[in-house]
Amino acid sequence: MYKILFLLLINCFSAQSYRFVYEYKMKPDIHIKDSLITDYMNLDTDGKKSYFYNATKFERDSAYAVDKNFNAFIRFKKYDRNLNYIIEKDYLEKTINFYDKFKSINLVIPENEFPKWTVENEFVNIDHINCQKATTFYKGRVWEAWFTRDYPFSDGPYKFSGLPGIIVSLKDIENNHAFNLIQIKKINSIIPLLPKGPKKLTDSAYQNLLKNSVFNSGEDVESIHANPKAGTLGVQLKDGYVGHFDYNELNKNKNIGEELAKRLRRTNNPIEKD
Numbered sequence: 320m321y322k323i324l325f326l327l328l329i330n331c332f333s334a335q336s337y338r339f340v341y342e343y344k345m346k347p348d349i350h351i352k353d354s355l356i357t358d359y360m361n362l363d364t365d366g367k368k369s370y371f372y373n374a375t376k377f378e379r380d381s382a383y384a385v386d387k388n389f390n391a392f393i394r395f396k397k398y399d400r401n402l403n404y405i406i407e408k409d410y411l412e413k414t415i416n417f418y419d420k421f422k423s424i425n426l427v428i429p430e431n432e433f434p435k436w437t438v439e440n441e442f443v444n445i446d447h448i449n450c451q452k453a454t455t456f457y458k459g460r461v462w463e464a465w466f467t468r469d470y471p472f473s474d475g476p477y478k479f480s481g482l483p484g485i486i487v488s489l490k491d492i493e494n495n496h497a498f499n500l501i502q503i504k505k506i507n508s509i510i511p512l513l514p515k516g517p518k519k520l521t522d523s524a525y526q527n528l529l530k531n532s533v534f535n536s537g538e539d540v541e542s543i544h545a546n547p548k549a550g551t552l553g554v555q556l557k558d559g560y561v562g563h564f565d566y567n568e569l570n571k572n573k574n575i576g577e578e579l580a581k582r583l584r585r586t587n588n589p590i591e592k593d
Contacts, residue, residue, distance in 0.1 A: 335365075335505055336364065336506045336508050337505055338502075339361070339362040339500055340359060340501055340504075341360045341362065342501045343359065343402075343496075343497070345496045346495045347401070348586070348587060349495075359375065360374060369407070369509070370405060370407055371408075380559075400583060401586050401589070403419060404417060405513065408480060415429070417429075417430060417522075417525075420514065422558060423557040425515070425517040426518050428525045434462070434478075434479055434481055435481075436453045436455045437454050438452075438453045438482070439452040443465060449467060450467050453465075457479075460491040460590075460591075461492045462490070465489075466485060466486045466487060468484040470484060471484055475489060487499075540554060540556060541557045542554075543555075550565060551563060552564045552565075556583070
């Protein structure tokens with residue numbers, strides 16, 4: 320009887336599209352314990368597929384697509400460079416594809432490892448949502464999740480899925496990465512955000528690519544827009560990321576290039592440890 324009710328709920332929800340907005344807190348530098356950044360990620364689902372992506376990047380790219388004006392980049396708040404990716408989950412095919420861009424090359428990395436959950440007999444109410452606890456060891460970290468059956472999508476932030484409901488709260492036990500659901504809203508439809516003609520890589524090849532990568536302004540920077548009067552400097556990278564900085568603050572350093580490389584480098588405390 321329960322299985323029948325669950326399938327009916329799935330069919331009901333799958334006829335609608337939802338956006339689950341997560342607040343994402345991460346420590347970008349493993350050597351600085353109090354380092355912390357906050358970003359916002361969207362999980363859009365229609366019950367068949369989902370896309371997980373950075374909310375600011377989506378809004379910025381949408382604005383830029385309208386008038387191709389670089390100022391459209393600058394108007395939006397910054398987001399962390401490590402969040403340039405898009406994750407596609409196909410519920411029917413049971414696949415997860417991770418899309419990223421390395422310099423000017425679009426990449427797709429199929430995921431072959433999935434979380435194996437232990438559902439605990441612990442319950443809590445989070446913002447008036449009834450949740451149950453689950454734990455897993457995934458990609459080098461131990462994770463604690465709270466999920467709800469009120470929204471029966473077997474999905475959650477990043478690559479996490481496989482529970483009988485949407486994940487409401489998720490963190491690793493070292494408190495380096497934490498996702499908290501802050502908004503749920505219906506949307507008209509989900510938008511495929513995938514890049515064209517991506518090159519397929521294995522996960523190990525992708526990780527090696529990142530580990531061996533050294534920031535080089537000649538290879539990584541698409542354009543620089545400096546406005547000394549306004550005190551701003553915008554940097555557009557070939558992978559699509561745009562950073563905007565305080566020009567006067569950067570100018571205090573002896574080598575602006577080295578300072579930019581330091582600020583634009585990827586994290587040494589990635590969400591996947593191994």
